[in-house]
Amino acid sequence: MSATEAINHGELEKDIGTVPQNGGGAPMQPQMSAEEHQVARAAARFGYGPLAHVNDAEASLPAFGGEFQPGLYKPVEGRKFGNPAPLGLCAFALTTFVLSAINMGTKDIGEPNIVIALAFGYGGLVQLLAGMWEMAVGNTFGATALSSYGGFWLSFAIVLTPGGFEIEDKLLAASPAKFYNSFGLFLMGWFIFTTIMLVCTLKSTVAFFLLFFFLDLTFLLLGVAYLQQGADGAPNANVQKAGGLFGLLAAFAAWYNALAGIADTSNSFFIIPVAHFPWSATGKIRRGKSD
Incomplete structure (x- = not known):
């Protein structure tokens, strides 16, 4: 083996120990599970925490939230780009957090003008860029989702921008409903x-x-709140607050999935669990139960 592989092999043995042999020379059952052994080998090889769950035989990564990829993903080796998912997730999270807090009536702010910026x-812009970078690394799902939600925030801002396209002003002038x-x-x-x-x-x-379950309920509840106005002719306040609550959860x-994609052995003492189904x-x- 090469010098690098020898070093990695030595570090791995130091971390997990050697596998004892039985009388027939075959390896005995290791103390850790096969999955844990695989993870430890990959971690020693790549040194990249969450993405170290790599099967050397399959040369692919399992589904992982921090990569914004629900299916099997490409191995870390040979990739020319970093992981753009945490950037897009953080851009989505912060904007959603502020709007959802306003929808819940925090500090009696009322109008979401601060969210426009x-x-x-x-x-909008940063998440759209992250979505385009997802396309560059070959992640169709991540590119579709992040780019679309980047477009959502841009269109949301266009609707509410005072003096811009005057979409809100003209519709309100005709009828608030x-x-x-x-x-x-x-x-x-x-x-x-x-x-x-x-x-x-x-x-x-x-x-x-x-993440998508909470977001789905957020859009549903907010849509219902605007379509089914209250007695005062404004959006249904209770349903809007419920939508704001699920928006906060989303x-x-x-942010949790973003942290799972950022935290690795180079910057964190622990790895974020994502709980596979x-x-x-x-x-x-x-x-x-798998072959």
Whole structure:
């Protein structure tokens, strides 16, 4: 073996110990599980925490929320780009957090004007760029999701920008109900899109699935709040607050997945668990039901 492989092999043996031999010369059952042994080998080889869950025989990574990829992903070796998912997730999380806090009536702010800046600069532009970089690394799901939600924040900001396209002003001048109904349809369209994305996460991780599940409920509740106005003719306040609550959960789920993609052995003392579904490929391996 090469010098580098010898060093990595030595470090691995120091971490997990050698596997004892039985009388016939065959290796005995190791103290750690096969999955843990595989992870330890990959960690020693790549030194890249969450993405060290690599099967050397398959040369692919299991589904992982921090990579914004519900299916099997490419190995770390030979990649020319970093992982753009945490950047897009953080851009989405912060913008969603602020808007959701306002929807819940925090500090009686009422109007989401402050979100316009975030929607243009961070949730919109930065997330759109992250989505394009996902396309460059070959992640179709990540590119579709991040670019689309970047477009959502840009269009959201365009609608609410005072003196811009005057979309909100003209609809409100005609009738407040026309603006609320139009905005409700806008949100329901994003609910449909998010449902499609949610279906594609059913074989990934719990952390990844929960992000889209909370976001799906957020769009649904906010859409209903705008389509079914209250007695005062404004969006239904209780349903809007419920949408804001699930929006906060979606924001923290996005931050959690982002942290899972950032934290590795070079910058963290621990690795963020993402909880693979039992029916996923990794879940089956852990239950000993996979070939």
